[in-house]
Amino acid sequence: QVQLVESGGGVVQPGRSLRLSCAASGFTFRIYAMHWVRQAPGKGLEWVAVLSHDGSRKSYPDSVKGRFTISRDNSKNTLYLQMNSLRSEDTGIYYCARDAAEYYYYIDVWGKGTTVTVSS
Amino acid sequence: DIQMTQSPSSLSASVGDRVTITCQASQDISKDLNWYQQKPGKAPKLLIYDASNLERGVPSRFSGSGSGTDFTFTISSLQPEDIATYYCQQFDNLPLTFGGGTKVEIK
Numbered sequence: 001q002v003q004l005v006e007s008g009g010g011v012v013q014p015g016r017s018l019r020l021s022c023a024a025s026g027f028t029f030r031i032y033a034m035h036w037v038r039q040a041p042g043k044g045l046e047w048v049a050v051l052s053h054d055g056s057r058k059s060y061p062d063s064v065k066g067r068f069t070i071s072r073d074n075s076k077n078t079l080y081l082q083m084n085s086l087r088s089e090d091t092g093i094y095y096c097a098r099d100a101a102e103y104y105y106y107i108d109v110w111g112k113g114t115t116v117t118v119s120s
Numbered sequence: 121d122i123q124m125t126q127s128p129s130s131l132s133a134s135v136g137d138r139v140t141i142t143c144q145a146s147q148d149i150s151k152d153l154n155w156y157q158q159k160p161g162k163a164p165k166l167l168i169y170d171a172s173n174l175e176r177g178v179p180s181r182f183s184g185s186g187s188g189t190d191f192t193f194t195i196s197s198l199q200p201e202d203i204a205t206y207y208c209q210q211f212d213n214l215p216l217t218f219g220g221g222t223k224v225e226i227k
Contacts, residue, residue, distance in 0.1 A: 035216075037164075044205075044207065044218060044219075044220050044221045045156075045158075045164065045207055045209075045218045045221070046218065047209075047215060047216040047217065047218065050214075050216070059214045059215065060215070061121075061215040062121075062215075095163055095164070100169075104211055104214070104216065105169070105211060106154045106166060106169040106170075106211065107154070107156075107164075107166060107209075108166050108175070110163035110164055110165070111163065112162075112163055113163060
């Protein structure tokens with residue numbers, strides 16, 4: 001079945017780095033765009049990044065631009081999120097998600113999430 | 121950035137009631153709007169795309185309408201399993217943005 005499994009979350013000090021991974025299975029990974037969406041404790045959803053199916057187009061909101069980098073390895077069916085210069089406001093659950101299109105349209109598959117805590 | 125304003129932020133209704141949630145965009149987004157359901161402790165789930173298209177497998181009591189800046193999400197007959205927070209999300213322009221959410225509870 002279609003599945004996304006995130007890993008790499010944990011507790012990290014402010015200013016440090018963390019890399020999240022998302023293993024995809026049950027579908028042809030290379031033809032779909034992929035997203036990261038996060039949720040701070042008790043708060044709503046915040047879109048973090050999108051990467052086109054072939055890795056040629058990507059975008060971020062201002063809140064993470066210049067600090068986070070989304071990438072993918074289509075040969076390994078894996079999505080990544082490199083997070084640098086982490087801040088306390090980056091704390092939350094990070095969801096890997098599949099878009100229905102090659103770049104962005106609607107998110108039709110979500111992982112269960114991995115938790116990132118930025119704290120000294 | 122396009123701001124998405126949902127209302128109400130929470131509501132309480134009885135089983136069988138009709139529930140309506142509104143979402144307003146800060147600029148014209150045509151029909152580039154999706155609706156998601158998030159149950160407590162779970163990942164979000166797509167319910168409606170393109171403002172009014174029901175995702176496969178989603179019960180027909182859920183529906184969406186609207187275009188431009190004003191959108192409506194409706195549950196025609198609230199069921200106990202519909203307890204969740206509902207989010208609208210625009211994809212007309214990057215960055216993608218979500219509404220603040222509407223928490224639906226049973227009275």
